[in-house]
Amino acid sequence: MAYLTLFLTAFAAATLLPAYSEILVGTLVNQDYTLFWIWFWATAGNTLGSVVNGIIGRQVDRFKHKRWFPVSELQLHKARNRFNRYGQWSLLLGWLPIGGDALTLVGGIMRVPWLNFVVLVAIGKGLRYAFVIWVVLEASGLVGSSP
Helix, strand or coil, rough: CHHHHHHHHHHHHHCCCCCCHHHHHHHHHHHCCCCCHHHHHHHHHHHHHHHHHHHHHHHHHHCCCCCCCCCHHHHHHHHHHHHHHHHHHHHCCCCCCCCCCHHHHHHHHHHCCCCHHHHHHHHHHHHHHHHHHHHHHHHHHHCCCCC
16 A cells, blocks of 8 residues: 555655655665665656656647637747757756756657657656655665665
């Protein structure tokens, strides 16, 4: 049940919903859950949440002329130009707490091929969760300690 909760929390954290999966990752690490499965389910959930952002991004052109649409044509144009500067490689930064969700949304708007999108986002998010786990282990004194 803990891994399902982690998956769902990580999923929500990658969307616009307010969730902080790092706290749950740290808690599970300190409760001696299997590190691989903590990393795997957090990465999988967070990556899938970003895929939802990409799907939403692919729908933007359908709604950009609606009065209720929250982003202007100029803002969309600027976001596309910024994304084009670094291309799909910028999806490696989809893990960033500020701007990461927007990158995955713009990746969808730019119609990055799904395989590239998922692989790049998963690499970035997997590295981030590995780092979070390492920091928790270091802070807990569990790294480098002899049995």
